[in-house]
Amino acid sequence: GAGVSQSPSNKVTEKGKDVELRCDPISGHTALYWYRQSLGQGLEFLIYFQGNSAPDKSGLPSDRFSAERTGGSVSTLTIQRTQQEDSAVYLCASSLARGHTQYFGPGTRLTVL
Amino acid sequence: KQEVTQIPAALSVPEGENLVLNCSFTDSAIYNLQWFRQDPGKGLTSLLLIQSSQREQTSGRLNASLDKSSGRSTLYIAASQPGDSATYLCAVGGNKLVFGAGTILRVKS
Numbered sequence: 484g485a486g487v488s489q490s491p492s493n494k495v496t497e498k499g500k501d502v503e504l505r506c507d508p509i510s511g512h513t514a515l516y517w518y519r520q521s522l523g524q525g526l527e528f529l530i531y532f533q534g535n536s537a538p539d540k541s542g543l544p545s546d547r548f549s550a551e552r553t554g555g556s557v558s559t560l561t562i563q564r565t566q567q568e569d570s571a572v573y574l575c576a577s578s579l580a581r582g583h584t585q586y587f588g589p590g591t592r593l594t595v596l
Numbered sequence: 597k598q599e600v601t602q603i604p605a606a607l608s609v610p611e612g613e614n615l616v617l618n619c620s621f622t623d624s625a626i627y628n629l630q631w632f633r634q635d636p637g638k639g640l641t642s643l644l645l646i647q648s649s650q651r652e653q654t655s656g657r658l659n660a661s662l663d664k665s666s667g668r669s670t671l672y673i674a675a676s677q678p679g680d681s682a683t684y685l686c687a688v689g690g691n692k693l694v695f696g697a698g699t700i701l702r703v704k705s
Contacts, residue, residue, distance in 0.1 A: 526695035542692060574639055582627055582690040587640040
């Protein structure tokens with residue numbers, strides 16, 4: 484079946500612009516996660532959605548970052564007023580439920596000039 | 597705060613060798629532990645998940661063990677092949693995973 488998909492695969496933007504990254508999880512998966520992978524920091528958790536519960540936003544690095552999940556399916560990660568330190572690969576994952584295997588998408592490579 | 601360490605950082609072996617990758621974590625109160633592989637420019641592929649109540653999991657040539665009391669996990673790869681070349685990551689947690697920095701494996705033909 485279809486895996487986790489993310490779009491765009493690459494995004495180049497100018498400092499100060501807003502960007503939106505999209506994630507389509509595996510159908511039927513109730514949990515959705517966003518992570519960031521950068522050279523200096525490795526893989527870091529950003530935010531977690533589980534069903535209709537309030538998301539766990541404890542990993543978001545600043546209030547410029549936000550995410551939503553509409554209809555319990557597609558999720559959008561928004562970064563406002565992008566900074567050069569936001570340059571990284573943003574990975575989305577989904578799982579059947581909490582504690583189950585997380586399946587990752589191919590990522591979106593964000594470059595902020 | 598949970599911290600995950602992977603040793604070695606890089607490993608180069610000839611084809612056919614058996615090898616062990618190590619992962620250690622500071623907080624033994626984990627929900628589960630996952631091993632992933634990442635190919636250059638790609639996302640992560642899940643290899644094995646070990647629940648906190650389990651001691652090991654096996655899939656084909658891969659075997660992962662978990663010792664919560666000592667805060668350690670090992671990934672054993674039997675009869676390594678060039679196609680096994682990748683970065684191997686371990687991660688602990690139930691929802692928000694905490695990742696190690698990875699072991700870069702190169703299997704030479």
